[in-house]
Amino acid sequence: MIADDHRRALVALLGPDNVLWEDGDRVSYESGARFDRGRAALILRPRDTQTVSAAVSYCVKHDIAIVAQGGNTGVVSGSTPDDTGEQVVLSLDRLTQRFELDRENRSLRVDAGFLLSDVNGRLAKHGLQFPIDLGADPRLGGMLSTNTGGSRFLRYGDVRQNVLGITAVLADENGTVLDLMSGLRKNNTGVDWKHIFIGTVGAFGIITECELNLEPLPLQVATALLVPRDGAAVMRLLAAMERQLGSYLSAFEGMSGNAIDAALVHVPSLRNPFSNGETAPYAILAEVSRDWPIREGEQSLDLVLETVLAEIWGSDDAPLADAFVGPPQELWALRHALSEGVKASGRLVGFDLSFRRGDVIRFCDHMKETLPERYPGIRICDFGHICDGGVHFNLVLPAETTFDAAAEQALRAYVYGTAVESFGGSFSAEHGIGRKNQAFYDRYTSDHRRALADGLKQLTSPARLGTVRFGSA
C-alpha cells in the first residue's frame, strides 16, 4: 500500500472527494470485466486535465506507478492494477465537464471521461453520432487508448479514423500536458503525434480530452439473418452484397451456431430468429442503412434488402441456404448477447483475432478440424466482423474441465501461433494489449519494433505508466 504522506499529499492536490482508499471503494476499480482482480494503492479521480497533470507529476517525482482507467470494460487487463497493491489507479470517471458540440464542423470537443452511451445519448437529438458501435459501454479515453473498432467498421472505420485531436498528459516530472487538440480534418504539418497515443493503452500518455468526428444518425435501417450454404460461400455472399448494395451495407457480422445457442440458452429474453426453430451452423447478421429521410417514390430498405437477397438466391451456385428478414432491434439484441451467452456457458478462453477478410472462415475451419482432437469437449463459439476481418474466437471448455493457468497458456500459444504464424493474422484486433496478452506481444513483436518503442517511451513518458511493456526491458 501507499505511504500515508503520499496519500495526504494527493488528497491535498485533488480534494478529499476525489481520492479513494477504503477497501469497499476501491473494489470496482480493481476488477476487470473478465477474470481480472488486482489491488490498487489508491484511486485518483481528477476532474480536469490540469489536475491529472498535477497528480501524475507528483507520482512520477515519488516513483509511484500509475495505471490509467476508463470505463474498465477491457478484457486484456489493460486498465486494472496488478496484485502488488503498489499501483495507483488514475480513473477518468470524473473527467466529464467539457462537452462542446460544433454543428457546422460536425465535431465534438469533449472530456475523455464520458461514457460512449452518454455521448451518443446527448448527440441523438441533433441527429448525430460518434459512430463506433460496441456491445460494451466504455469511456472515451479507454476507447481511444485501445482504438476500438466494433460492428460498423465497414461503414465508419475505427476510433482512430474518427478522432481529430487529443490532449495527453505525459508521465514525466512535470506531468507535461501535450496539446494535440485540433478540430481540423485536413492538417499535414509534421508528425501527427496523436497516433502514438491511440491504441497504445495508456503506455505513452493519458488521454484527457479529445475532439471527435461525428456522423449523421441512420434514418432507415433493415436487417436480415442469412444462412450461407457452407463456409466457402461466406465470402461469395459478402462480395455479392457489397457489389449490389455498395455503401448501403453497414454491417456483416458472422455468428457461429454455437454462439447463438449459448445466447439463446443464457439470455432468456431473446427470441429464436430461425423460423423453423433450428439454429444454423453459421449465420450472418447483415444490416443495410441510409442516413437520409425516405422520399416519395423511394423503396423501403426492407424491400431493397429483400430484392437483393432474391437476386442472390436466384443466381447460379447461390451462396445462400436460407434468409430471414427481421427487425433490427431483435437481431442486434441477439448479436450483442453472444458475448454474455458464451461467457455463461462454461470455461471461456477468448481470443480477439483478425485476418485478411478471406482468411477468417479458413482459419475457423482449420480450427474446427484440429482443436477437438487436442481438447475433447471443446466448443468453438466464434463470432465477429467478417467484413473487416475481425473474429472473436471464443473457446468454451466444459465447466468441469480441469484447466490451470499453464494449460490455458498452452491453448493460447497454439491458437495465437496458428493465427499469426500460419494465417498472417493479428493476435489483437480491437482489444489492445494488457497483462493478459503481454507474453504474446513479446513473442510476435520484432526486436526492432520493441527498440523503437523503448525510444518512444523515453521521449514521452519515461516513468511507470500503464500495465503494458511495449519496449524490450
Added chain:
Amino acid sequence: MIADDHRRALVALLGPDNVLWEDGDRVSYESGARFDRGRAALILRPRDTQTVSAAVSYCVKHDIAIVAQGGNTGVVSGSTPDDTGEQVVLSLDRLTQRFELDRENRSLRVDAGFLLSDVNGRLAKHGLQFPIDLGADPRLGGMLSTNTGGSRFLRYGDVRQNVLGITAVLADENGTVLDLMSGLRKNNTGVDWKHIFIGTVGAFGIITECELNLEPLPLQVATALLVPRDGAAVMRLLAAMERQLGSYLSAFEGMSGNAIDAALVHVPSLRNPFSNGETAPYAILAEVSRDWPIREGEQSLDLVLETVLAEIWGSDDAPLADAFVGPPQELWALRHALSEGVKASGRLVGFDLSFRRGDVIRFCDHMKETLPERYPGIRICDFGHICDGGVHFNLVLPAETTFDAAAEQALRAYVYGTAVESFGGSFSAEHGIGRKNQAFYDRYTSDHRRALADGLKQLTSPARLGTVRFGSA
C-alpha cells in the same frame, strides 16, 4: 557534384541504367511543379526495396544527403534537391513491379512507384478504386508521404485512412528495411508505426511498398453547380445537403468566381457552365454518387438531386441563389482546371489552408476585406473542399507587379499568421511540408513537438534524408 568513385559505386549497386547524371537526364528530377529548381548530384532509380536499402546504406555511410522523390508533383519543395548540387535524388519511378490485388480483402499490395492513374486504371475493370481524387497524378509513395486528401475526402477520407500497411527504408548505416506491411484492417498490437511515415514527407524513412484499402467505384453520379445566396449561406447549404442526402453527398467543392474566370480564360476547352453566361461571385460543385447498380423503380440520381435542390430552394430563407444540374465530366473538368487557370493568370502566391468547416468562408471574407488595401490589384482566387475545411487560398498579383522574395515572405507571413493565429487553422492542409514552408513550420510548431521530432529522427533515420527539418536543430 558527387565524387566519381561514389558515382561508380552506386552504378555498381543499382546497374548503369538506374543511375542518371548527365545534365539533360537530371533536369526533370530537379524541377518541381511550381517555381522550383534545384541541382542534384545524381539520380538513383532503384527497382525494388532491397536496392533502395543498399543505395541508402551506401549514401549514409558516405554522408551523402538523400531526397526521395515520387511523381514530383508537390508544390512545397518537399521532393526536389536544393541548389547545392550535393543531394542525391532517390526516385521511386522504377519501383513498379509488385501489383497484387486481393479481391476478397478488397486491398492491393503494390510498389510505391506506381502512378495514381495507373493504379486506378488497372483497378477499374474490377469495379474498384483507390479512392483519393486529385487534380495531379502523383506516385503512391509521394501520396503516402504527404497524406494527400483531395476532393472526395468527405466520403472516403484521406490517404492515411486508406493505408493498411507499408514497408519503409530507414536512413541508417544498414538501410534498415522496416516491415510494417499488413493486409489487416483491425490490428491493435502496439504502436501503429506506419503513421509516423505517413504525412512526414520522407524525413523519417522512404516508403517503398504499401497495401491499400480499395473501395467500389461509384456506379451512378450526378453533379450540380450551386450559387449560394451569400457567404453566410454556404454552411447552411452544406448542412441542408448533408441532412437530405446523407452519404449520397460525395463532394462539396467551393470555387470563387475569380478562380472560375481564370480557368475559363486560360483553358479554352472549358464551357461556361452558368446558363446566363455570367460567372457568380462564388459557386459550389456538389456531387452525389452511389456505388450500386440502379434498379427498376429507383429514381435516377439526377432526379434525386433535382428534388433535393427544389426542396432547399423552397425552404424559408433559402440559401440558394441559383443552381445548374450539369454533366459530371464537364463540371469536374472546370474544377480540375482551376489550378492551371489561376497559375496562368499572373504572379501566383498559393496557400493550402484548412479550418474548422465553418471558418473557411469567414476567413476568406476577412481576407477580402483586408488584403486589397495592403496589396492593390491583388485577386483572391480561392477554391477548395468546404466539406472538410480545406481551401486552396490563391493570391494573384498583376504580372507587372514587382514582388521580390522578401515581399512574398511578408505576404505569406500575413496570410499564415491570420489563418493560424486568428482563425485556429492549419498552414498546410494537404500539401505537406517542404523547403517552401519550412520557416512557417518552425514558427508554428511548439518547442516540445520539435524536440519530439528530434528524438524520432534519431530513432528512425538519423542520417540526412529529405528536404525538411522537423526537429529543432
